[in-house]
Every structure is written in C-alpha cells, then in structure tokens.
Amino acid sequence: MAAFHNEIRIRYQECDMQGVVYFARYPEYYDISLTELFRVALGSYQSMVDAGTDIVVAEQTVRYRSPARFDDVVDVAITIDRLGETSMQSAYAISRGGELIVEGDVRHVFIDVPTKAKRPMPEEIRAALGAYGPESG
Numbered sequence: 001m002a003a004f005h006n007e008i009r010i011r012y013q014e015c016d017m018q019g020v021v022y023f024a025r026y027p028e029y030y031d032i033s034l035t036e037l038f039r040v041a042l043g044s045y046q047s048m049v050d051a052g053t054d055i056v057v058a059e060q061t062v063r064y065r066s067p068a069r070f071d072d073v074v075d076v077a078i079t080i081d082r083l084g085e086t087s088m089q090s091a092y093a094i095s096r097g098g099e100l101i102v103e104g105d106v107r108h109v110f111i112d113v114p115t116k117a118k119r120p121m122p123e124e125i126r127a128a129l130g131a132y133g134p135e136s137g
Contacts (some may be wrong), residue, residue, distance in 0.1 A: 003077040003093075004040065004132050006033035007069040010072045020067035026102050027060060030092050034106075041128040055124055058087065062104040072096050080133035083126050086110050086118050097102035 008029055016022040038045040048054070071120055074096050082089040087109045094102040112119045 003079045004037040006036045006076045008074050010068055011070050012070050015070050026062050029076050052113050054111050058109045059107040065100040068101055080129050
C-alpha cells in the first residue's frame, strides 16, 4: 500500500501551556495533509468541489502516543484503507524522526455540492485515490 506523505513544522501557537502540541491540532494536521493529497491526486480539492462533489467527516479517531513540540517537523502519512460506494476510509500516522506520535483514521462521505445529499464517489476520484490504497499494491 502506497502512502502519501506531507511534512508539517509545528508552530508556536499550536502548542498548549505544557509546551506540547494541543491535542485538537492533530485532526487539523489530518485535514491539511488530505488537502495536499487531493492537490497531488486530483489537481486540487477545489477542482473536485467545482465539479459538484465534496466530502464531509462522518467519523474520526486519534490515538496519542508521544508529544510533539514547537519547531518539530512531523511527517503525516495517509493511506486510503477503503473506497466504498459513497465513502472512503483513510488511515493517518504522524511521526517525528521515525517515531510514531499519533495515529488514527477518518471516514469521509461524498456529497453532492448543491444538495448536500450523500452521493456515489465519482469514478475519476476513485481512480486517483486508488494509488494510495490497497489496490496500489
């Protein structure tokens, strides 16, 4: 399975009073990195929206293993675990220097932009995301 990787440098304002990344920032790192994956795979996230499809978060997990601190550079690795009819499941592993610090997953549901109703995943999106999933070998 091929993973998509995105590096993020921790900014001072992302840390709490204990000097570590505030726990609620990690889902933001998931989202920032998924946007970058869409940029590489599809040209941009916005191009998908402009074509009439968007995604919404239906479920998310975050497991904290070790803290990150100001100015650390972390690697956010994303793999697409499942491409369903109307949803996708992606796994996230955030590491620093090879040490796993956070892991989790997100289930997104595809929706029609004008109606906000659930819709099947367009085939061009399925093909583009497949490079980061089980069928990528």
